[in-house]
Amino acid sequence: MIKDWIVEGLADGWSHLDGASLQDNRQLDCDVLIIGSGAGGGISAQVIAEAGFKVILVDEGPLKTSQDFKMQERQAYPDLYQESAARKTKDKAISIFQGRCVGGSTTVNWTTSLRTPESTLLHWQRRWGIRQLTSENLQPYFEQVEQQLGIRPWLANNANNALLAKGCEALGWSHKAVPRNVRQCWNLGYCGMGCPTNAKQSMLVTTIPAALNLGASLLSRFRVESLNIKQQRVRGASLQALDQQQCPRQIEIKVNARHVILAAGAIGSPAILLRSKVPDPNQLIGKRTFLHPSVISGALFEQPVLSHQGAPQSVYSDHFVWRDGVEGRCGYKLEVPPVHPILLATKLTGFGRFHSEMMQQMNHLQVTIGLLRDGFHEQSHGGQVKLRDDASPMLDYHLSDYLWDGARRALLSIAELQFAAGAKQVYPLHEQSRQLNSWTEAQSFIKQLAMQPLATRLASAHVMGGCAMGGEAASSVVDEDGNFRLLAGLTVIDGSVFPTSLGANPQLTIYALALRNSQRLAAKLALSVP
Structure with a gap:
């Protein structure tokens, strides 16, 4: 029988609230609220918790574990994916596969873990003024993540x-x-439906349990309606509970936080910023959102x-x-x-x-x-995240x-x-x-x-950009550390900060950048302890 560390941890007292079962409104306090539990949020949760800060980690998806992963598409897609794996661009021309569960897309991806191409980093330096993110500077972060998550070339080809x-x-x-992020992999082939053996070293079985062991709290099935902003500073967020079918309930949580990390992904993060009506004088939020069509x-x-x-x-x-x-x-x-x-x-x-x-x-x-x-040529501008009438996000993507x-x-x-x-x-x-x-x-x-469109079949499991980083305030939403330029108390740590697509699967780049920027944030927070 496969050991289910999540079930054991919950039985031992991990702090977890499920929006589908919560019966009353609440107000919670923490040092750092992390919105999204995928590659960016999961890494950040462990780093910030290890630094001694009180962490609340929230995800709009459910908490599912290895005992729930039955290798059945009909169950996995509605349980684990955005819009039951039927998310599409506005014109329906491109299918978009994104995780919507604790662990995010790391729970359901196919484990490919590639470093950022040198050509991409050089382009970012030359075109977008990103000076610090060189291969040399990122090397120690790649090495640490690769060691922690068991990333190495897989030589057994089907x-x-x-x-x-x-x-x-x-x-x-x-x-x-x-290279794949697996340990003792059974080679089953059903990675996209959640790993039933816990071989995949996703955030679900690595950094999130590590953070919970250190006293972090997990909130699943809660949608972030908006960030709470006072005096040009983000001070937390308002959350709405969701039922088992991901429909809103009349239960709310207000989280007060010293700092917020936004890690909801390259559609979710821009959408939260748009719903929150954050300052955006250059109209950059949600723009230049890229896929690998x-x-x-x-x-x-x-x-x-x-x-x-x-x-x-x-x-x-x-x-x-x-x-x-x-x-x-x-x-x-x-x-x-x-x-x-x-x-x-x-x-x-x-x-x-x-x-x-x-x-x-x-x-x-x-x-x-x-x-x-996409994203390296003057004729490739990517797409734009917009809000529907009900404030849910959609991606408008012109090819x-x-x-x-x-x-x-x-x-x-x-x-x-x-x-x-x-x-x-x-x-x-x-x-x-x-x-x-x-x-x-x-x-x-x-x-x-x-x-x-609609004649040529197109799909993408990689969504990037929409909160682009850069060296100049006029052309970027965040700086190289992920700090939001126009509000204090907010850092974006996920694939939405990429100024272009990568030309490579994005998982490992997000891990390395999250490790770097969350460590830098933890050091900054330590210096500003009241």
Whole structure:
């Protein structure tokens, strides 16, 4: 039987309030309120608690543990994801996968842990005036996080990943092993549904238990309605309890805090700032919110691929990410996703018998994705977080001709790779698509496809920006330490501070930056103890 540390900790007296069961309004006090328990909030909670401060950690999602993770899509998506894994951009053109549970997206991601590319950091320095975040300065933070979370290259490839490597080798394209944040991994392949063995070193089983052991309090199923601001200083937040279906209840908590860390993610953090009507004279909040919009291509092989089994991601190729320079044509990263029935069925194009026949061949299907690197070119401005009438967030994301050119080239590269790996047929996910029988046929077909919203299938599990950091106040929401420029008592520590996308999976960058900035904040708070 798998040991469930969360259940044992709660039984031993950890402080936890569940918004679905709380029966009365409350007022709480703390030194530091941390909003969001993912990569940024989880790391910050441990660091601030270790510094001796009273911490309250709040998440709008439920507290689920290994005993709840049944490897069932129909249960995992509504329990663990924003909008039941059906979140989309305003025009419905891009599916967005984000966690909504204690541990955030670290609870449900595919464990890929890559350092920030040097090209990205150099661009940030040159274009956005970010001077301190060099590879040399970030090195100790990367090393500490990698050691704490067991991050190392994973060398046991399932067929899905092995075929990506095989295609790269046949074509002479570069590829590498994916470092993963796991210990004693069972190689099940269901990472996206929560790890049932606690092998994934997510915030759920690492930093959050560490903070709770030090006396931190956890609030789950509470939505932050607004920050409380007095005399140009953030002094806490107003929270609304949610029921088990994530619907608002008439129960509220007011939290008074010396300092607030906003770590609700690159859609959630801008939304909270917008709801709170914080000062924003340059109209920057929510702007330049970036995805890695990803095109998708399936390939049928004679042999079984069984892409639902084994580590979801263990091989990647950066061959095309920087090929045309940082500010040249849109680069793209090649990876594979796991292939599970509901996820496949909702992304697969076509209707009726064709869709049914493709689903029946799922075990012979290899899938490769091309993640577009957005934000480095003058024609790639990302999207904008806006509020709906009910104050919930949405992402308005315009895809420029620059990005569409990258999407077409990515589909071409993937088709070439899949045929080089031995595919008998390739099927780019597009409403006008059909099964292609050769690389020659694929080239002419993909070159004439209409690259446009809702026709081309696009998805992203990486959301970045919206509270951009920078060296100049006129072009940034926060400074390099994450401190909000126009209000005291507020630090943003999550992927929303990125001024561009990364060109790499963002988990490890957020961990390292959170470690750096929360340590700096703890030192500053220690100097200002009343």
